[in-house]
Amino acid sequence: MKPNDLTFEHSNVQTLVHAQNLHKHFGNNHAVDGVSLQVKAGEIYGLVGSDGAGKTTTMRLLVGALLPNAGEINICGYDVAKQVEMARSTIGYLSQRFSMYEDLTVLENIRFFAEIRGLSSSEWLPRSMEILEFVGLAKFIDRRAGLLSGGMKQKLGLASALVTRPRLLLLDEPTTGVDPVTRQDFWQLVVKLVANREGEGVSVIISTPYMDEASRCHRVGFMKAGKIIAEDSPSNLRTRLNNRILELRGTPLKSLKQIAIQDEDVEEAAAFGDKLHLRVKEGKSNIVIARLQKQIESQNLNLISLREIPPTLEDVFILLTEFNHD
Amino acid sequence: MFNSRIFSIVRKEFVQLFRDPRTLALAVVIPIVQLFLLGYAATSDVRNISMAVWDQNKSPQSRQLLDAFRAADYFVIDHFVGSTEEYQKLIESGSARVALVIPPDYDRAVLQGNAQVLMVLDGSDASIGSTALSTARLVGQSFATKILAEQASINGRSALTPPVEVRTQVWYNPDLDSAYFMIPGVIGMILSFITTILTATAIVRERERGTIEQLIVTPIRSWELILGKLLPYVILAFVETFEIIIVGHFWFGVPVRGSLALIVFTSGLFLMSSLGIGLLASTIANTQQEAMLTVMMYNLPSLFLSGFFFPLEAMPQALQVVSYAIPLRYYLVVIRALLLKGVGLEAIQSEVIALAIFGIVIMTAAALRFRKRLD
Numbered sequence: 001m002k003p004n005d006l007t008f009e010h011s012n013v014q015t016l017v018h019a020q021n022l023h024k025h026f027g028n029n030h031a032v033d034g035v036s037l038q039v040k041a042g043e044i045y046g047l048v049g050s051d052g053a054g055k056t057t058t059m060r061l062l063v064g065a066l067l068p069n070a071g072e073i074n075i076c077g078y079d080v081a082k083q084v085e086m087a088r089s090t091i092g093y094l095s096q097r098f099s100m101y102e103d104l105t106v107l108e109n110i111r112f113f114a115e116i117r118g119l120s121s122s123e124w125l126p127r128s129m130e131i132l133e134f135v136g137l138a139k140f141i142d143r144r145a146g147l148l149s150g151g152m153k154q155k156l157g158l159a160s161a162l163v164t165r166p167r168l169l170l171l172d173e174p175t176t177g178v179d180p181v182t183r184q185d186f187w188q189l190v191v192k193l194v195a196n197r198e199g200e201g202v203s204v205i206i207s208t209p210y211m212d213e214a215s216r217c218h219r220v221g222f223m224k225a226g227k228i229i230a231e232d233s234p235s236n237l238r239t240r241l242n243n244r245i246l247e248l249r250g251t252p253l254k255s256l257k258q259i260a261i262q263d264e265d266v267e268e269a270a271a272f273g274d275k276l277h278l279r280v281k282e283g284k285s286n287i288v289i290a291r292l293q294k295q296i297e298s299q300n301l302n303l304i305s306l307r308e309i310p311p312t313l314e315d316v317f318i319l320l321t322e323f324n325h326d
Numbered sequence: 327m328f329n330s331r332i333f334s335i336v337r338k339e340f341v342q343l344f345r346d347p348r349t350l351a352l353a354v355v356i357p358i359v360q361l362f363l364l365g366y367a368a369t370s371d372v373r374n375i376s377m378a379v380w381d382q383n384k385s386p387q388s389r390q391l392l393d394a395f396r397a398a399d400y401f402v403i404d405h406f407v408g409s410t411e412e413y414q415k416l417i418e419s420g421s422a423r424v425a426l427v428i429p430p431d432y433d434r435a436v437l438q439g440n441a442q443v444l445m446v447l448d449g450s451d452a453s454i455g456s457t458a459l460s461t462a463r464l465v466g467q468s469f470a471t472k473i474l475a476e477q478a479s480i481n482g483r484s485a486l487t488p489p490v491e492v493r494t495q496v497w498y499n500p501d502l503d504s505a506y507f508m509i510p511g512v513i514g515m516i517l518s519f520i521t522t523i524l525t526a527t528a529i530v531r532e533r534e535r536g537t538i539e540q541l542i543v544t545p546i547r548s549w550e551l552i553l554g555k556l557l558p559y560v561i562l563a564f565v566e567t568f569e570i571i572i573v574g575h576f577w578f579g580v581p582v583r584g585s586l587a588l589i590v591f592t593s594g595l596f597l598m599s600s601l602g603i604g605l606l607a608s609t610i611a612n613t614q615q616e617a618m619l620t621v622m623m624y625n626l627p628s629l630f631l632s633g634f635f636f637p638l639e640a641m642p643q644a645l646q647v648v649s650y651a652i653p654l655r656y657y658l659v660v661i662r663a664l665l666l667k668g669v670g671l672e673a674i675q676s677e678v679i680a681l682a683i684f685g686i687v688i689m690t691a692a693a694l695r696f697r698k699r700l701d
């Protein structure tokens with residue numbers, strides 16, 4: 001099959017990323033164990049999972065920074081195994097670890113990565129200024145990258161990844177260790193990027209351990225032990241748990257949790273800040289609510305509220321990480 | 327072949343080098359420090375050997391003998407003693423390296439033509455000992471010849487001339503100044519040490535700081551990346567070479583008799599080996615420290631087996647064979663011949679061919695091992 005056949009056969013929506021059955025192991029550790037994924041133009045795809053699930057390794061395989069032990073990757077029509085440099089010319093990649101030069105300034109970093117990606121001097125400067133303006137670093141162009149805050153470093157990484165106008169952005173945990181306000185900023189930039197350039201077909205693959213970020217993606221792949229164990233839109237993933245999540249508020253939370261777990265129809269009780277989320281068996285929510293209210297009353301504990309709520313992605317994540325799906 | 331992407335890397339590398347004053351200072355100052363250390367301290371010329379004298383005769387004749395030793399320029403008489411125990415103590419403590427014992431009847435014995443003096447030598451330092459030994463013999467011989475000539479002229483006969491005389495001519499370095507030998511060697515040492523260390527750490531640093539990950543995912547090709555990373559250190563190496571040649575010439579008076587073009591050409595060939603070793607080390611090491619140690623494991627043996635300190639001819643046969651595998655060996659022959667003898671290419675062609683082969687083989691091996699990947 002010729003590389004182009006994979007992506008350009010559908011005239012309406014292109015599939016920019018086409019990865020088939022990827023395997024990567026380091027010794028006995030199967031970091032990526034049979035991952036397949038497809039990402040369409042204009043899509044934000046979230047790779048979600050706890051630390052060590054294989055997200056970073058998957059990202060590195062997609063950009064050809066690691067060689068897979070098995071599997072095929074096609075990016076924007078280029079086979080990564082055979083035309084890796086062509087494939088890379090379509091990708092902007094922001095690695096998990098800060099990988100700009102700390103002893104160069106913001107502008108020098110952008111310039112360097114723009115030039116080695118083949119941009120001429122007449123191209124890189126106006127485009128860099130535009131992008132630095134876009135990410136909010138225009139005031140800091142002469143600052144050494146090592147002196148930037150964590151959030152600004154990530155924005156510099158993003159700007160550097162954007163300077164060649166890639167069709168695909170790979171963002172590996174871009175918001176880990178970044179303050180909440182900057183996280184919001186960062187996401188707005190990503191959303192704006194996809195919205196702005198939908199006509200040109202830019203796609204984003206973003207990995208994150210945060211469920212609130214996962215819920216902003218068009219599609220989410222849950223990773224566990226090197227496998228994607230569930231993949232769907234956030235709303236479809238949530239409907240799997242419709243009518244099965246109860247929210248319990250009261251004090252003391254520890255004792256309330258003890259009682260909840262002992263109930264035969266409660267599968268899981270997880271603390272969400274000052275409240276508990278209880279996952280109950282299919283169709284049992286009303287029975288559980290009645291039974292728990294009685295129990296809590298009889299033990300003289302303080303119950304503020306106990307009600308059914310729409311499931312969150314985090315509930316889904318907890319369910320998925322509990323069970324082995326292979 | 328030279329494109330703007332390579333130029334971008336070269337420029338970036340120089341910007342980083344100039345922002346890192348410590349590395350820059352090391353690269354520029356170390357050659358000069360080495361030059362002065364090896365030009366002065368590591369000299370194998372033995373002068374000013376401290377001498378103890380037990381003159382039991384104290385005659386004009388014995389004083390003449392002492393003057394002959396003083397005039398030889400190798401000995402400094404700074405102890406006059408009166409017993410065997412005294413000079414023994416001086417030699418044991420290292421205050422004197424040699425002791426000269428003149429017997430009580432020396433002046434009479436000289437006249438009879440059978441005088442004997444005793445020279446005791448400290449052999450614990452072999453190079454001082456051997457210099458003192460041969461110099462003392464020479465001084466004795468020429469002094470004896472002089473006395474014979476004097477006696478002959480007193481007796482009205484013409485002076486005896488020995489039937490065979492070896493006349494010596496020392497070429498290239500008439501004063502046998504060991505700085506002449508050391509300083510061209512320093513060029514080889516610097517081109518080997520500094521270049522391997524700087525190239526290995528410059529590449530490993532990218533891995534250590536994580537910047538390699540961003541470099542890898544750019545469409546730049548491996549050979550462009552290698553060239554861009556190595557070129558700045560080629561330039562730096564030539565700056566160092568000329569730095570040593572200039573200081574060596576104007577301060578130590580080391581001649582520059584060969585053609586500069588040939589020096590640049592052969593140094594370039596030798597640099598390929600050094601850069602290749604640095605690159606190779608960078609594919610093995612994960613941290614800058616590991617990189618340093620790895621290149622040291624190459625540099626130190628190569629320094630000792632190349633004829634830098636000790637002449638190759640003095641080495642055991644087995645080590646001489648090993649030395650053929652060391653690029654520095656050939657470069658030292660070449661650079662010494664070019665600076666001191668001013669030879670042309672034909673005189674050093676076998677060494678030049680060896681350097682070219684080593685350069686190409688090491689560089690190719692390193693380039694093949696170098697992967698634009700994380701694993």
